[in-house]
Amino acid sequence: xxxxxxxxxxxxxxxxxxxxxxxxxxxxxxxxxxxxxxxxxxxxxxxxxxxxxxxxxxxxxxxxxxxxxxxxxxxxxxxxxxxxxxxxxxxxxxxxxxxxxxxxxxxxxxxxxxxxxxxxxxxxxxxxxxxxxxxxxxxxxxxxxxxxx
Numbered sequence: 001x002x003x004x005x006x007x008x009x010x011x012x013x014x015x016x017x018x019x020x021x022x023x024x025x026x027x028x029x030x031x032x033x034x035x036x037x038x039x040x041x042x043x044x045x046x047x048x049x050x051x052x053x054x055x056x057x058x059x060x061x062x063x064x065x066x067x068x069x070x071x072x073x074x075x076x077x078x079x080x081x082x083x084x085x086x087x088x089x090x091x092x093x094x095x096x097x098x099x100x101x102x103x104x105x106x107x108x109x110x111x112x113x114x115x116x117x118x119x120x121x122x123x124x125x126x127x128x129x130x131x132x133x134x135x136x137x138x139x140x141x142x143x144x145x146x147x148x149x
Contacts (some may be wrong), residue, residue: 018025
């Protein structure tokens with residue numbers, strides 16, 4: 001089912017996109033970095049999480065703002081939920097060095113969530129800088145979500 005969903009989403013892709021699926025076990029997968037970022041967030045370590053961004057100051061400000069709105073305990077709880085074993089990575093899509101990780105959230109009615117990463121100098125960072133490729137990956141996430149409706 002997961003492969004069918006991923007293949008169908010890519011089949012609906014525009015011809016100009018250079019999209020490809022990445023195996024989560026492959027050396028060029030951003031999955032481990034994503035899990036590391038989520039662990040830092042679940043622990044409330046905003047600085048360590050933000051350091052794994054291509055715009056760390058912007059990311060830190062965003063994280064602090066969110067924490068200030070929901071409170072420290074709720075912030076940790078919400079990000080901790082993302083690490084639940086019932087949540088699963090259903091696809092990782094690459095366009096050049098950029099990655100979209102599509103997660104199925106078990107405790108959110110199987111809703112899909114996306115994370116964006118970019119490979120820089122052999123390591124992955126959260127992709128917080130707008131680009132054409134990131135916009136294309138946002139379109140991929142929309143297609144995955146639309147297939148669920």
